Amino acid sequence: MDWLGLKGKTVIVTGGAMGIGGACIKGLAATGANVVVADMNEEAGTKAVEELKKDTAGNHTFIRVNVTDRNSVNEMVKSALKVTGRVDVLVNNAGINIPRLLVDPAGKEELTDEIWDKIVSVNQKGVFLCAQTVAREMIKTGDGGVIINMTSEAGMEGSEGQSAYSGTKAAVYTLTRAWAKELGRYKIRVVGIAPGILEATPLRSDEYERALAYTRGITVEKLREGYKKVSIPLKRNGKLSEVADLVCYLASERGSYITGTVVNITGGKTRV
Numbered sequence: 001m002d003w004l005g006l007k008g009k010t011v012i013v014t015g016g017a018m019g020i021g022g023a024c025i026k027g028l029a030a031t032g033a034n035v036v037v038a039d040m041n042e043e044a045g046t047k048a049v050e051e052l053k054k055d056t057a058g059n060h061t062f063i064r065v066n067v068t069d070r071n072s073v074n075e076m077v078k079s080a081l082k083v084t085g086r087v088d089v090l091v092n093n094a095g096i097n098i099p100r101l102l103v104d105p106a107g108k109e110e111l112t113d114e115i116w117d118k119i120v121s122v123n124q125k126g127v128f129l130c131a132q133t134v135a136r137e138m139i140k141t142g143d144g145g146v147i148i149n150m151t152s153e154a155g156m157e158g159s160e161g162q163s164a165y166s167g168t169k170a171a172v173y174t175l176t177r178a179w180a181k182e183l184g185r186y187k188i189r190v191v192g193i194a195p196g197i198l199e200a201t202p203l204r205s206d207e208y209e210r211a212l213a214y215t216r217g218i219t220v221e222k223l224r225e226g227y228k229k230v231s232i233p234l235k236r237n238g239k240l241s242e243v244a245d246l247v248c249y250l251a252s253e254r255g256s257y258i259t260g261t262v263v264n265i266t267g268g269k270t271r272v
């Protein structure tokens with residue numbers, strides 16, 4: 001049985017070339033949806049679409065986009081419409097994280113204007129630009145739609161060494177609620193997803209781990225041990241495919257009364 005009813009729907013996944021987005025595109029394609037992989041990384045995005053085409057029948061495509069740039073986002077949506085004629089779901093997933101301290105007395109890893117602006121432009125402005133551009137099209141068709149915003153547990157709890165990141169993710173909580181209030185009249189649902197600790201993605205790069213360990217005054221080895229020791233009631237990290245399953249559910253009509261809220265997917269963990 002096609003329980004989700006996503007077959008033939010068009011879904012844009014920003015940051016879909018790898019990591020959580022990479023898992024989401026696989027999960028969505030497996031439901032029969034047409035998937036638009038929208039990412040800055042052309043090589044990885046093209047490869048991801050080739051893989052999808054091998055395994056599933058949908059009309060999948062890669063579109064290069066920089067979510068921080070309005071023209072680029074406009075072009076992304078135009079190209080997506082050319083391929084499948086409509087956009088039913090947007091997964092606002094592209095995001096970055098650069099650990100820094102608010103104040104570093106040693107002067108090594110302190111938040112600068114440049115890093116602040118970079119994180120805000122991808123995680124916050126990018127989410128705004130994509131939501132606005134896609135919502136305009138959804139309103140034109142009059143068929144409603146779903147916008148899923150990837151936030152983080154850190155957006156609710158704050159995270160040591162990741163204040164700028166946490167701040168942008170907190171903004172995504174409230175953008176989600178506010179947009180749901182504005183777009184409900186057009187049958188557009190807006191839902192957030194807040195993962196906790198997941199299996200590693202490319203976001204957890206060597207440089208990311210080095211900087212985060214520094215901000216916490218520990219070694220990278222201790223930081224890695226911490227991922228395992230952290231108190232998670234389910235006693236394991238989350239799988240990327242588990243986030244993808246939640247995305248598929250929320251994108252589908254099965255989640256038809258869910259809007260203006262953020263769903264935690266943390267194995268029960270509530271503190272960063």
Ligand SMILES: NC(=O)c1ccc[n+]([C@@H]2O[C@H](COP(=O)([O-])OP(=O)(O)OC[C@H]3O[C@@H](n4cnc5c(N)ncnc54)[C@H](O)[C@@H]3O)[C@@H](O)[C@H]2O)c1
Binds near residue numbers: 151153196200203
């Ligand atoms: N990995 C985790 O444990 C975790 C936990 C909570 C929340 N999140 C959130 O989930 C999302 C995905 O995280 P991930 O770990 O898969 O990251 P990732 O670094 O593995 O992948 C991010 C993708 O976004 C793309 N991207 C980055 N900047 C872009 C831009 N300006 N325009 C278009 N594409 C861009 C990258 O090319 C990449 O393909 C992020 O919003 C992140 O904050 C991740």
